[in-house]
Amino acid sequence: MVLRRKIRWLALFSLIGCLAAAGPAYVLLQHGVFPFLLFVAGALALAWPASGLVAERMARLIDHDERLTGIMRNVGEAIVLVADDGTVEEHNPAAEALFGRPDLDGAPFAALFAEAERGRVAALLAAGMRGGASVQEPALGIERAGARIEASLAISSLDVHGRRSTIAVLADVTQRLKHERELLRLATRDRLTGLPNRAMIESLLEAAVAEARRDGTRFGVLCLDLSRFKLITDTLGHQAGERLLIEVAARIQATVSGVDVVGRIGADDFAVLLDRLPEPEHAAALARTVLAAFDDPVDLDGAGHYVRPSIGIALFPDHADDAAELMRAADTALYAAKRQGGKRWAFFRREMADQARRHLALDRDLRAALAAGEFRLFYQPKVSLADHALKGFEALLRWERPGHGVVSPGEFIPVAEETGFIVQLGDWVLEEACRQQRAWLDHGLAPVPVAVNISPRQLRQRTAVDVLATISRHGLPPGLIEVEITEGAVVQDFDHALSVLAGLKAVGIRVAVDDFGTGYSSLSYLKRLPLSTLKIDRSFVAGVPGGREDCGIVSTIIAMAGMLDLDVVAEGVERPEQAAFLRHHNCLTVQGWLTGRPAPAKEAGDLLAVRLKQTA
Numbered sequence: 060m061v062l063r064r065k066i067r068w069l070a071l072f073s074l075i076g077c078l079a080a081a082g083p084a085y086v087l088l089q090h091g092v093f094p095f096l097l098f099v100a101g102a103l104a105l106a107w108p109a110s111g112l113v114a115e116r117m118a119r120l121i122d123h124d125e126r127l128t129g130i131m132r133n134v135g136e137a138i139v140l141v142a143d144d145g146t147v148e149e150h151n152p153a154a155e156a157l158f159g160r161p162d163l164d165g166a167p168f169a170a171l172f173a174e175a176e177r178g179r180v181a182a183l184l185a186a187g188m189r190g191g192a193s194v195q196e197p198a199l200g201i202e203r204a205g206a207r208i209e210a211s212l213a214i215s216s217l218d219v220h221g222r223r224s225t226i227a228v229l230a231d232v233t234q235r236l237k238h239e240r241e242l243l244r245l246a247t248r249d250r251l252t253g254l255p256n257r258a259m260i261e262s263l264l265e266a267a268v269a270e271a272r273r274d275g276t277r278f279g280v281l282c283l284d285l286s287r288f289k290l291i292t293d294t295l296g297h298q299a300g301e302r303l304l305i306e307v308a309a310r311i312q313a314t315v316s317g318v319d320v321v322g323r324i325g326a327d328d329f330a331v332l333l334d335r336l337p338e339p340e341h342a343a344a345l346a347r348t349v350l351a352a353f354d355d356p357v358d359l360d361g362a363g364h365y366v367r368p369s370i371g372i373a374l375f376p377d378h379a380d381d382a383a384e385l386m387r388a389a390d391t392a393l394y395a396a397k398r399q400g401g402k403r404w405a406f407f408r409r410e411m412a413d414q415a416r417r418h419l420a421l422d423r424d425l426r427a428a429l430a431a432g433e434f435r436l437f438y439q440p441k442v443s444l445a446d447h448a449l450k451g452f453e454a455l456l457r458w459e460r461p462g463h464g465v466v467s468p469g470e471f472i473p474v475a476e477e478t479g480f481i482v483q484l485g486d487w488v489l490e491e492a493c494r495q496q497r498a499w500l501d502h503g504l505a506p507v508p509v510a511v512n513i514s515p516r517q518l519r520q521r522t523a524v525d526v527l528a529t530i531s532r533h534g535l536p537p538g539l540i541e542v543e544i545t546e547g548a549v550v551q552d553f554d555h556a557l558s559v560l561a562g563l564k565a566v567g568i569r570v571a572v573d574d575f576g577t578g579y580s581s582l583s584y585l586k587r588l589p590l591s592t593l594k595i596d597r598s599f600v601a602g603v604p605g606g607r608e609d610c611g612i613v614s615t616i617i618a619m620a621g622m623l624d625l626d627v628v629a630e631g632v633e634r635p636e637q638a639a640f641l642r643h644h645n646c647l648t649v650q651g652w653l654t655g656r657p658a659p660a661k662e663a664g665d666l667l668a669v670r671l672k673q674t675a
């Protein structure tokens with residue numbers, strides 16, 4: 060406002076100045092003093108509002124201009140007016156800050172950028188000067204005080220009353236690009252090993268498939284999985300697990316050639332993308348080299364740990380039509396390699412996929428069978444060698460499949476475990492065992508404990524509370540149900556297993572380790588778990604008393620159980636010599652054909668009735 064008033068006065072004075080020069084002289088000369096004064100008064104009266112109008116316009120212009128200048132001075136973007144000859148005509152302070160120099164006016168605009176960018180800038184400038192839509196570039200390098208920064212550039216051309224100006228607007232995007240690149244890195248790299256992650260590997264696979272299709276070439280993917288990884292993290296801790304993964308990543312990386320890409324695609328899963336494979340044999344050779352890289356133990360906390368990876372290989376286009384199918388094929392091959400027992404590799408074969416399909420069909424049939432009530436429990440007695448007393452039963456699942464006879468669990472439990480159906484099926488087994496115990500109680504029999512098998516998956520997904528709820532729903536004393544688990548089940552999620560087993564033990568449910576000696580027999584594990592019984596695996600008992608090694612194993616397990624204060628049960632006892640050996644080594648509870656085959660509930664009930672008579 061102050062400005063506006065000043066201008067008003069200025070305009071007025073200049074008007075008066077003009078009048079004062081010509082008009083008054085004439086009036087004064089011609090008409091004398093009074094008319095002269097009258098004239099001046101009239102002129103003033105006329106000039107005051109007129110000066111107001113002129114002043115108003117000028118003020119608005121200046122005001123506008125000052126506002127624009129103010130904006131120019133204060134915006135974060137660098138604004139540069141470029142003359143037709145490509146030199147800087149005008150600029151704002153942000154431009155000085157961006158380019159790191161005050162002497163911008165007159166400098167060739169393109170020369171303000173890093174050398175490699177100058178051609179590009181000149182081209183953009185030429186395009187911008189031609190008019191039309193503004194031209195833009197997301198990032199251009201600028202050397203500033205020895206450091207490289209990056210700026211976005213937008214060039215537009217303005218035509219004001221026939222006078223054209225080219226305006227360049229620049230923003231420092233160095234930080235933003237850094238963040239974006241970091242985000243991209245995070246999204247595509249595994250944080251721990253720095254290797255490409257699953258998403259990245261998948262998109263590389265897509266690209267490789269497209270390339271192989273176009274060029275008619277072959278490439279391969281190799282999936283690798285560490286079988287004992289979980290055991291290591293559970294016993295040595297998370298950090299040791301991480302160090303192990305870093306070492307594994309480094310060893311794989313060291314075996315592959317520069318063009319092949321190694322990625323980490325899961326907790327302990329790695330993948331190698333094998334670029335161009337003229338011969339499938341190359342993939343096999345690489346698999347062997349990778350496995351050989353694990354001949355030496357990995358040192359963790361001063362102790363050597365052997366890693367036993369398994370590898371599955373699938374080739375494009377031999378084994379799949381697209382990237383997703385190729386990955387599945389490599390995974391299928393990996394599972395086949397794993398089933399052979401670690402430190403193996405396998406090529407994908409069609410039969411493997413057929414098997415996967417069969418498993419799916421079987422899973423469907425199993426679900427239908429449960430709904431149709433085709434499952435039964437058989438009961439196999441556990442007997443004391445001391446007095447032939449019945450100590451308990453193990454509940455064993457049977458499928459009475461119409462048209463197939465009785466299907467044994469070996470044929471469907473592994474599939475149910477793989478598909479996850481085992482959890483539902485296992486719930487049914489526990490329910491049925493409880494129902495049967497209740498029925499025997501209600502018939503006035505004195506039941507013995509019934510052991511149910513809890514699969515690894517079931518153990519992972521169920522809690523002690525679930526088990527107890529079922530038992531108490533049938534009004535059973537908890538001691539009448541026992542649980543058998545395998546070592547492998549514990550290894551997969553030690554902390555959860557520990558909490559389930561502790562919960563069971565707290566209410567008096569006994570827990571046995573099944574198939575003992577075939578899994579990850581680690582004493583440190585056993586000591587930490589609230590167990591009550593070890594069941595010696597049938598395969599060792601089979602070699603007793605003829606096989607020296609089996610005799611050694613069986614007697615060691617019995618001694619170990621004694622040391623850990625656990626009961627011991629021998630499985631698969633078929634012959635009297637086996638029983639004699641076991642009795643001699645102080646294993647007094649046996650389960651096997653010698654003392655009783657698995658039988659339907661009716662026959663098991665008869666055994667209970669006999670027992671009742673004997674004890675009466």
Ligand code: C2E
Pocket residue numbers: 439454455456467468469472485488511512513514573574597630631632633650651652653657
């Ligand atoms: P397991 O838990 O080791 O059960 C013992 C297996 O040995 C049973 O096989 C039993 O019939 C068999 N067996 C018992 N005595 C002898 C013997 O003297 N000689 C020989 N050769 N075999 C004997 P089965 O019933 O075929 O069950 C096989 C496996 O299926 C079981 O092994 C267990 O791992 C699993 N299974 C059975 N029922 C269930 C269940 O309800 N749930 C789960 N998760 N698994 C079950």
Ligand code: CA
Pocket residue numbers: 453512543573
């Ligand atoms: Ca068992």
Ligand code: CA
Pocket residue numbers: 573574594596597630
């Ligand atoms: Ca067993």
